[in-house]
Amino acid sequence: MTGCTKVSAGCDHCYAATVAVTKTRDAYLRQRPVKDTAANRADPFAPRFWDQRLEQPLRWREPRRIFVNSMSDVFHAHFSAEMIHRVFDVMAMARWHQFQVLTKRPERALRLSGRLPWPPNVWMGTSIENMDVARRADSLRQIPAAVRFISAEPLLGPLADLDLTGIDWVIGGGESGGRARPCQPEWARDLRDRCLGRGVAFFWKQWGGRTPKAGGRTLDGRVWDEYPVALSAVAE
Ligand code: SF4
Numbered sequence: 132m133t134g135c136t137k138v139s140a141g142c143d144h145c146y147a148a149t150v151a152v153t154k155t156r157d158a159y160l161r162q163r164p165v166k167d168t169a170a171n172r173a174d175p176f177a178p179r180f181w182d183q184r185l186e187q188p189l190r191w192r193e194p195r196r197i198f199v200n201s202m203s204d205v206f207h208a209h210f211s212a213e214m215i216h217r218v219f220d221v222m223a224m225a226r227w228h229q230f231q232v233l234t235k236r237p238e239r240a241l242r243l244s245g246r247l248p249w250p251p252n253v254w255m256g257t258s259i260e261n262m263d264v265a266r267r268a269d270s271l272r273q274i275p276a277a278v279r280f281i282s283a284e285p286l287l288g289p290l291a292d293l294d295l296t297g298i299d300w301v302i303g304g305g306e307s308g309g310r311a312r313p314c315q316p317e318w319a320r321d322l323r324d325r326c327l328g329r330g331v332a333f334f335w336k337q338w339g340g341r342t343p344k345a346g347g348r349t350l351d352g353r354v355w356d357e358y359p360v361a362l363s364a365v366a367e
Contacts, residue, residue, distance in 0.1 A: 132178065132179070132180055132181065132200055132202070132203040132204075132205060132207075132210060132214075132218070133147070133151065133155075133159055133162075133176075133178070133179045133181065133202040133203050134147075134151065134159070134164070134165075134174075134175075134176050134177045134178035134179050134202075134203055134207075134209075135147060135148070135176065135178065135203050135204050135207055136207065138235050138236070139235060139260065139263065139264050140260055140261060140263065140264075140287055141235065141258050141260035141261075141264070141284075141285060141287065142235070144285075144306065144308055144310055144311075146201070147176070147201060147202045147203060148176050150202065151175045151176040151202070152175055152176060155175070155202075156175045159175040159176075159179060160172070160173075160175050162179045162181065163179070164177040164178060164179050164209075165177075165178045165179060165180050165209040165210060165211075165214075166178070166209050177209075178203060178207050178209035178210060180210060180214050185217060185218070185221055186221060188221060188222075188225040188228055189221065189224060189225050191225075191228070192227075194227045194228055194229070195228050195229075196228070196229045196231065197228050197229070197230050197231070198231050198233065199218070199222070199230050199231065199232040199233070204234050204235055204236055205218060205232055205234055205240075206234045206236035206237070206239040206240045206243070207236065208236075208239070212243055212246065215243060215247070216246065216247060219247045219248055219253070220248065222248075222250070222252065222253050223248040223250045223252075223253070225252075226250060226252050227252075228252060229252050229254070230252060230253045230254065231254045231256060231280070232253060232254065232255050232256065233256045233257070233258060233282055234255075234256070234257055234258075235257065235258050235264075235267070237257040237267045237270035237271045237274070238267075238270045240255065240257075240270065240271075240274055241270040241271075241273055241274055244273075244274045244275065249274075249275050249276050249277065250277070251277040252277075253276060253277065254276060254277065254278035254279075254280060254300075254359075255271065255274050255276035255278070255279055255280070256271070256279065256280035256281060256282050256300075256302075257270070257271045257281060257282070258281075258282045258283075258284070259281050259282070259283055259290065259293065260283065260284070260285055260286060260287045260288070261286075261287045261288035261289075261290070262288060262289070262290060262291075262292060262293070263288075265290065265292065265293050265294070268281060268293065268294055268295075268298065269294075271297075271298070272296060272297030272298065273297075278299045278300060278359050278360065279297060279298050279299050279300075280298065280299060280300035280301065280302065280359070281293075281295075281298055281300070281301045281302070282302050283301060283302065283303040283304075283322060284302060284303055284304035284305075284306075284336060285304065285305060285306030285311075285312065285314065285339065286303050286304065286305060286314045286318055286319060286322070287306070287312055287314075288318065289315075289317070289318045289321060290318065290321070290322050290325075291321055291325075293322075293325070295325060295326065295329050295331050298331055299331065299332065299359040300331065300332045300333075300334070300357075300358065300359040301322060301326050301331055301332070301333050301334070302334045302335075302336060303319055303322055303323075303333070303334070303335050303336065304335065304336035304337045304338070304339060305319075305337060305338045305339030305340070305346060306339045307337065307339040307340060307341070307342055307343040307345065308339075308341070309341065311339050311340055311341065314338060314339060316350075319335060319350055320350065320351065323335070323350060323355060332357035332358055332359040333355050333357050334355055334356060334357055334358070335348060335350045335354070335355040336348060
């Protein structure tokens with residue numbers, strides 16, 4: 132899947148949107164969009180479903196951790212329930228890989244969740260960049276995934292009132308790039324402490340800045356690299 136529509140502040144500097152109109156523009160324009168209108172055919176960031184690539188993970192014999200996905204949102208309204216089902220079927224078949232599905236549309240994920248397979252190698256997450264979208268966690272915690280995670284990246288505000296019930300893992304990080312919005316250390320510290328207090332695994336990816344590595348990734352003198360389950364256990 133490629134292409135999407137911006138839905139909240141975390142989308143403002145969307146990497147997928149930038150890549151779609153630069154590096155991969157010509158390749159995307161050659162693929163028919165899901166909603167086949169003249170406007171979408173001319174828009175490299177209109178949602179596209181790449182049938183021909185769907186079974187690629189089945190051919191990768193070595194176990195991999197696969198992000199689903201970096202160029203789109205699986206639960207965007209243009210993708211039919213059948214398309215989403217096909218993606219989940221491949222993930223269920225490719226049980227030696229570990230898939231991390233991340234969406235900003237967990238409400239639709241919840242609506243479809245009863246019809247989708249939830250094997251242990253499929254982790255389900257939602258992005259929560261500030262309290263405006265904290266309600267996404269309410270949908271996520273009702274989805275019967277083996278691991279439910281929150282991506283607080285880019286962290287754009289305090290998440291002091293975020294309910295972590297039913298959440299296994301939180302990944303945080305600051306924004307990077309030329310227009311990166313600053314991340315306050317107290318937001319990160321508070322989020323970490325609330326995870327520690329509730330037994331939620333915490334991973335701090337980066338502080339961000341002009342480049343992803345500009346600010347380093349230590350928080351209070353150490354790296355936070357926690358995972359919800361041993362990764363080796365997933366591939367067995
Ligand atoms: S949901 Fe994700 S892929 Fe879609 S516009 Fe927002 S940041 Fe980009």
